[in-house]
Amino acid sequence: MLCWTRRALEALLWLCLAAGLGSPSSRDSRSWERSAELDEGGRVRLSWSATRAGYGDESGGQRRESIAFRVEARTTGWVGLGFSPAGSMAGADLVIGGVTTNGKPYLQDYFAERNERPLLDERQDYRLESASQNSTHTELIFSRALDTCDSHDKIIVSGTVRVLWAVHAEDVEDSSGDPLGDPSGTRAQYHGAARGVRSLNLLNPASEVPGDLGLTDAVDLCNHNVEVPSSDTTYWCQIFRLPELHTKHHVIRVEPLVKPGHEGMVHHILLYQCALGLHEAILQSGHRCYQANMPEEFRSCESILFAWAIGGGAFLYPPHVGLSLGEPGDPVFVLMETHYDNPLQLSGIRDNSGLRLHYTAQLRAYDAGVMETGVWVSLYHMVPPHAPHWVSQGHCTRECLNEALGTERPQGVSVFAVLLHAHLAGRELLVRHWRGDRELPLLARDSEYDFNFQELHMLPSERLLLPGDHLTTECVYNTEGRVNMTWGGQSTHNEMCLAYVLYYPRVNLSRCQSLPEINGQLAFIGVTDIYKPVTTWPFLIKDPIQYRNLTFTEAMDRFRWGRRQRRHFNQLVLRLPVNIRCSKYELEEWSVQGMVTNPEVQVPWTSLNTSIVCPTGVPVSGHHRGPRVQGEGLAQGAQRKASTAITVVALLVLTGSPST
Structure with a gap:
């Protein structure tokens, strides 16, 4: 039986190039942390390393983070590299560079506001370190700060970054072969089909x-x-x-x-x-x-x-x-x-x-372990249609971690990696970490989640997870193009909100998840009773009459989901009691499995605009963001009570089967 690995084929191709079959000569002696082929045809390869450089005094100065790139492209014309929030030119941060016909290197910083030609950035925040070229290939090495304090430059953060590339056979030069200033972006010949995009995690530490x-x-x-x-x-x-x-x-x-x-x-x-x-x-x-x-x-x-x-x-x-x-x-x-x-x-x-x-x-x-956290995959996890921004939360509760870790590993376990997972409607995923009343820094975050690129996030430093801690997996969805409810389930058109947490040493805890109670969700659309005992799945509605004999999924689809209804429903779901899943290996469960509790975290994580001091000394707002201290994030606050109009006991409904 034959198994395949694309990585081996890529490595072979670029070993040939390194042997002199294509790459230009270079004095570059830098050790690059990561590299990736940006297109299937092998035309463009990107290598990069994140570095640190200090500025300011030791007591109050901040440390600036930077990143260096090497682009190797099969062209003797211009090479373009960019970073885009959605993979298109709109909102992209770009550089175009090369070596002119008379051997002069150039690199210019551009930006694009729409899907059209880029404009030259007034602030040139990319620094060209070297450029070389042979008869077939061009190599550029350049660097920039992760946050340049320039509104036209994209802040590079941990998580998915959509990297744009383009090449052309001709340089951006004048008739004498000198680099040509191009403030309007019109002098660079259009790349045509010689372009592409690949999602990468530029700040994921190299293994x-x-x-x-x-x-x-x-x-x-x-x-x-x-x-x-x-x-x-x-x-x-x-x-x-x-x-x-x-x-x-x-x-x-x-x-x-x-x-x-x-x-x-x-x-x-x-x-x-x-x-x-x-x-x-x-x-x-x-x-x-x-x-x-x-x-x-x-x-x-x-x-x-x-x-x-x-x-x-x-x-x-x-x-x-x-x-x-x-x-x-x-x-x-x-x-x-x-x-x-x-x-x-x-x-x-x-x-x-x-x-x-x-x-x-x-x-x-140490022995490695994996814990699945987030929202228990179920039809009880739902997202209304036409929602530009919907937040779901799945809780690995303090009750579960206190029992499992308190029994197996009272001194706690060390988390070293996280894999975030959602389906097509997912836009942003993150894992929050609470200890008592205090929210610790995020465990993992992907602010530009790409369904077609899901890489394990290696933590920059290991994180201790203690008995009594609380993890919340939070997913932001967009369902603007959908006319019916999106349900939790296995299909790519259904949704998930999961995080696979890799840690050591291994303990007897396989899943630590939660699921919002269905009673309050049904009460929101006016359901007052269902047929009992539950013998079908999805179960059938009895009252009121407009939903009679409909499954609960059909009733949810029939409801008119306007903007106000979506907003209030999302606020309700985040405050509903949750059913705990706390599973051991070998199909066993901890005693808190099935327990119903109020969620401790009820307010979505939010980035706040804060002022930073850039190298010029000029405060710039809106570039660095951190977690907001939540005013009602914990259970000490007043809890919104779910409607008790439904006479169905949640656990009875759950026994009908929470999975799809």
């Missing part, structure tokens, strides 16, 4: 390559030539038996093996630990996940081990952490869940993508 990587064995977990169904969303499940190990080992690297050409279809891959004692016969074939005919053994695979999503590369565990194999209680059978995204509903496509696990007998100090 440290372990010294024992060469001493590892590897196992490939690949789908068995799966024929991808011609539906827009498919979850495919396959169970594998891991190698039989007689001593403890650690997985230290996980590599995606995506078949070339399927990069846009293989949306994410999750790896779950299965119950012990499965029969070998279960390994013979895979099945569509979560369907009625899925074998019962597949439902024993509930504990998340690893998560990879589209756009992510190989993942290296920190040097002191590894995923344990070979000991009692460690995974023997694993289920790999592959999400195929096929919006064109193509048929006849076969796939054998998967994951490669590198493992070693040289043990690290």
Whole structure:
């Protein structure tokens, strides 16, 4: 069976270029932290490193962060690089540079307010460090501050950044071959189709390559030539038996093996630990996940081990952490869940993508764990149509963390990475961290979330998570183009609000989530009773008469969702009591599972404009933003009580099945 890795093909291509087959000669001796090919054809490659440089006095001066770039492009004309909030020219921050025909380097800072030609920025905040060119390629090295204090420059923050690129065969020069000033942006010849965009996380710390990587064995977990169904969303499940190990080992690297050409279809891959004692016969074939005919053994695979999503590369565990194999209680059978995204509903496509696990007998100090947090995936998680800004919150409550960590690890665990996950309506995702009444800095944030680029966020420094702490996963959605409710569920047109928290040492906690009670949500649209006992899913409405015999999903769709109704409904949902999910491994639960409690965090996280002192000494507002201290973020404040007009007990409804 053959597994594929695009990264290996990219590495081979650029090794050839480095050997002199294409790249221009350069005196650059800098060690670049990260690099990426910006287009499938290999025309443009970007390398970058974030650095720090101090200014001001030691007591009151601030530290400026900067970032340096190297662009290698297959052209002898101009090269363009930019950063855009949505992947288009509108609002983009751009540079255009090159080497003229008489050997003079140039680089100019531009901006675009609309989808049209860029304008020269009055403040030139990019510094050209070097430029070189040969008969086929151009190389530019330049740097800038992460926040230039210029309203025409994009602030580069941790999380997704949409990187624009463009090239042209001609330079921006005059008839004598000198660089040409171009304030109107009209002298640079139009790039035509030689352009593109790629989402990257420019500030994600580079993983440290372990010294024992060469001493590892590897196992490939690949789908068995799966024929991808011609539906827009498919979850495919396959169970594998891991190698039989007689001593403890650690997985230290996980590599995606995506078949070339399927990069846009293989949306994410999750790896779950299965119950012990499965029969070998279960390994013979895979099945569509979560369907009625899925074998019962597949439902024993509930504990998340690893998560990879589209756009992510190989993942290296920190040097002191590894995923344990070979000991009692460690995974023997694993289920790999592959999400195929096929919006064109193509048929006849076969796939054998998967994951490669590198493992070693040289043990690290700690075993890694993964905890799924956020909103419990359910129809009770809903977003009205036409909403430009809707906030959902999922709580990993202090009750759950107090019981689980207090029992297993009273001194707490250390978080080192987070994977944020939503579907097509997701716009911004973040994880908030509370200790007592105090909100700590965000654990992770992606302010320009891209469904087609989901990379593990490595924390700049590890974060201690203690018993009694509280995590809130917050997702901002936009449903302006939709006419019906968006429901929590597996399809890409449904929604999720999840964060996979990677930590050490591993404790017996697999999921720490919440779900808003359905009673208050139904009361908002006027529902007063449902048919009992609940025998159908979704359950049926009894009263009032305008909703009678409709499912609750049909009733929600029938309601007229105006701007005022959406706003009030969002405020209500954030204050409704929540049902706690606090799950162990091996299909067991902590005692607080199913508990109903009021959410401690009820107000969405907000960025505040603050004044900073730029290097010129001139205060500039609106560029640096931080968390606002929330006035009613905790349970000590008065809680809005959910309507009690519905006579249904929430737990009774939940037993009908919260999942889709």
